[in-house]
Structure formats: C-alpha cells, structure tokens
Amino acid sequence: MATATLNDAILQHLTGPSDEHRVVGLLMLTKHITLHPTNIASLRQSVFTTLDAAFLRRLLLTEAKVGDSATDELALGMLAFFCQGPPAMPLSYLDTMPVVCRKWAQALSTMEASSLSTSSSASSSTVSAQQKIVDAMTCVLSFLSLSTDIALATVAQHHAVQCNVMQLCLRSVVLLAHFDAQQQSNIEQLASTVTTLYFTNRANRSITSNNGNTTYCREYPLN
Numbered sequence: 001m002a003t004a005t006l007n008d009a010i011l012q013h014l015t016g017p018s019d020e021h022r023v024v025g026l027l028m029l030t031k032h033i034t035l036h037p038t039n040i041a042s043l044r045q046s047v048f049t050t051l052d053a054a055f056l057r058r059l060l061l062t063e064a065k066v067g068d069s070a071t072d073e074l075a076l077g078m079l080a081f082f083c084q085g086p087p088a089m090p091l092s093y094l095d096t097m098p099v100v101c102r103k104w105a106q107a108l109s110t111m112e113a114s115s116l117s118t119s120s121s122a123s124s125s126t127v128s129a130q131q132k133i134v135d136a137m138t139c140v141l142s143f144l145s146l147s148t149d150i151a152l153a154t155v156a157q158h159h160a161v162q163c164n165v166m167q168l169c170l171r172s173v174v175l176l177a178h179f180d181a182q183q184q185s186n187i188e189q190l191a192s193t194v195t196t197l198y199f200t201n202r203a204n205r206s207i208t209s210n211n212g213n214t215t216y217c218r219e220y221p222l223n
Contacts, residue, residue, distance in 0.1 A: 006032060007043055014050045022055050026074055033081065044085045051078075053092060060099050072103050073128055073135075080135035083142035090142035094155055097143050101163035104136035108171045115178045130183045133172060137190040140165060144197040157201050169195055 013025030033040060059075035082089040110129040146152040169191045176184055
C-alpha cells in the first residue's frame with residue numbers, strides 16, 4: 001500500500017464510529033512508524049489533530065487486552081509519539097503524567113521479577129515492559145521540558161515529586177543489564193536527561209503563581 005494511501009487509511013480508522021476502529025488505526029500507525037521511522041512529522045500532526053484526546057486517555061486508564069497487545073502499551077506508545085512532537089502535543093496530555101508514571105512503575109516491577117528468574121531468554125512480557133519503560137520515560141522527559149510557562153513547570157515538577165520520578169529513574173538504571181543492548185542506551189540517556197531536568201527545574205524555579213500560591217492542575221484518576 002502506498003504511503004499516502006496508508007496514511008489516509010490510518011486517519012479514516014482514527015475517526016471511525018467506535019473505539020475498536022480507533023484501536024485498529026493506532027495499530028496500523030504503530031506498524032507504519034516501525035517500518036518507516038523517518039519523515040513522520042506531518043503524519044504526527046495529522047494524527048494529533050484527528051485523534052480524540054479522550055479516547056487516548058481512556059486507553060491509558062484501562063487494563064484490558066486488545067488483540068496481542070496490552071492497551072496500556074499501545075497508549076503509552078502513542079503518547080510517546082506525540083511527546084516527540086512540538087510542545088503543544090505533550091502539553092495537551094500533561095495531566096496524564098501520574099498515570100504514565102504508574103505504568104512506568106508497573107513495567108519496572110515486571111522487569112524486576114524477570115531479573116530474579118533463572119531463564120536466560122527474554123519473555124514477551126519483559127520485551128513489552130522494556131518498551132513501556134522507554135515510552136514512559138520519553139513522556140516524562142517531554143513533560144519536564146515544558147519550561148516556557150511557570151504554571152506548566154509547576155504542574156510537571158509537582159507530578160514528578162509526587163510520582164517519585166527519581167526513584168523510577170534509579171530503578172530503571174539498576175535494571176540496565178537486563179535490557180537488550182539497543183534499549184540500554186535509550187534508558188541510560190533518558191534517565192540522565194530526566195534527572196538533570198528534574199533537579200534543574202527544582203533548583204531554578206520558585207514554583208508559585210502570581211499571587212504566591214502554588215498552582216496545580218487536576219490529576220487524572222488512577223483507578
């Protein structure tokens with residue numbers, strides 16, 4: 001299928017009448033990005049404009065399975081896709097940061113359990129967990145990079161503290177040897193950059209609004 005035709009098919013599914021249509025569209029998009037990782041800026045913008053943000057939030061909050069992939073893996077992957085775009089994209093999902101961190105912690109728990117196993121082969125669950133960790137860290141990095149507005153910096157830093165982001169980074173680095181070679185470098189770089197941003201934001205900002213009161217945004221429910 002030609003790229004232009006495939007892009008149209010993806011967007012058509014994303015505007016379909018049901019969540020099932022949108023899931024199919026996201027799966028098609030994920031495969032397309034994997035096969036064609038370059039020159040996707042325009043597609044990212046089209047998908048961001050087309051996809052109902054409420055649908056992606058629902059996907060983040062469900063533990064149900066869709067086909068062979070967990071919905072949280074699909075949702076985290078899509079959120080990370082947006083978070084690599086212009087600042088307006090991660091900004092639209094800043095309120096999901098607590099949920100993203102919870103998914104990160106869950107994936108780390110899977111990896112930690114696997115590290116105690118005597119099996120030398122990586123199971124499908126650990127491969128999935130590795131990608132979730134990378135995607136979650138990518139999202140958190142983008143959220144912490146929203147530093148042009150003091151209120152946004154306040155929200156991101158508050159979530160980072162409340163969600164123990166530094167502990168999550170440390171757990172990720174401790175598990176480094178259990179990631180495959182390609183993901184090891186990703187995790188190491190992401191952990192380093194997230195840590196730098198975390199402490200830079202904390203040191204350089206008095207996170208208050210104009211009237212001297214700390215400003216927080218609503219958090220999406222965790223259950």
